[in-house]
Amino acid sequence: MPNSAAPLVSVIMPVYNGARFLPAALESILNQSYRNLEVLVLDNGSTDGTRQIIESYARRDNRVKPLYEPRPLGYGGEAATNVATRHAKGELLAKLDADDLAHPDRLARQVAFLQANPDVFLVGSWLTLIDEHGKPTGARTYPVDHQAIYKEFYLRFPIANPAILYRNYFQQNDLYQIQFDHFNDYYSLFVQLNSGLKMHNLPEYLTFYRIHDSNTVFTKLREKWRSNLNIKETFIRDFGYKAPLSHRLKIKLISLVINTVPESFLIRIMNRARRVLNA
Known part of the structure; x- marks a missing residue:
């Protein structure tokens, strides 16, 4: 049973033609040790069996909230994330892509960190890289504290966007500002950090990032x-x-x-x- 003192977490999961990996992603969220959550799954114009999978999970678990967009919104999922976030009821918002997985204690550890650090806006984690079968193939680490994150922002995106949990400050304005053809998550989180919002990465491998032949990052x-x-x-x-x-x-x-x-x-x-x- 959810702890009534625990804040509601809204997990945002945009998906486009994600039937292959979506069930595993949903299972990894629904089986979190942290129970007080909802999962907003936005079908972003899929033409495969994505919609049927979402509806099946929504019938089985009322924490799954289906959302639908008739046509792909593009921009790597950031535009779809903005749409889904407008429906979120949670005090805290988490991201997970529909082909990735969350460690069973990911939300519990990230929520505990934000509760213990009320001055921090966003917390991420390190990544375990996995292949299409879920086999670990590597790891990706990130700077931990706010100043170290800021220092690395030119070199690379020092936060794993699919691994973030952040405070729901954006009921009126979108977190992701769509200004470029690609990587608006990179731009937008820098804008928020530069405005004074503090960010942190837990030095723990709490998200599994899947590398496969359909990753949009490997095109153009x-x-x-x-x-x-x-x-x-x-x-x-x-x-x-x-x-x-x-x-x-x-x-x-x-x-x-x-x-x-x-x-x-x-x-x-x-x-x-x-x-x-x-x-």
Whole structure:
């Protein structure tokens, strides 16, 4: 039974043609040790069996709240997340993508952290990387405290967007500001951090990030890198961000690789470059 003293958590899960992995994602949320939650699953114009899966889970567990958009909203799920968030009743909001998994204690640990640290707006976690079968293939760590997160924002997105829990401050305004063709989560969380909202990452592997052949992150790589660079320059131009010289040099090196290597080889090269440069 939910603890009446525990804040309601609204888990936001946009999904587009996600029938393959959606059941596992939903199970990982519904089986959380933290029980006082609702799951807003927004079917973003799917044409596979996604809608039937959502409706099946909603019949079995009244914490699942189906939402529907007739056409894909695009922008990597951020626009769909904004729509779903407007229906959220929770004091706290959590993100999980429909192809990822949450550790059984993820919400419990993140809620406890925010309750113990009322000055912190958002808490993330480290990631365990998994393949299409759920087998661990690696890990991704992030800076932990607010200042370290801020320092790394030019080099990379130092928060795992599918792993965040944050306070529901955005009933009137959307968290994700749609300003670029890609990576509006990267831009938007920097805007919030720069405005004074504190962020933190738990140094624990509480979210499983799935790497598979349908990940949208592995398409239009050069186009997406241009968006990434435009966002970084916005940090400097519009917000006065001071990027460390070493971070600028790493980004120039990555850009050289991306603009030189045939795109068919970029995924392999980029993953190796990330490991070498810790980017």
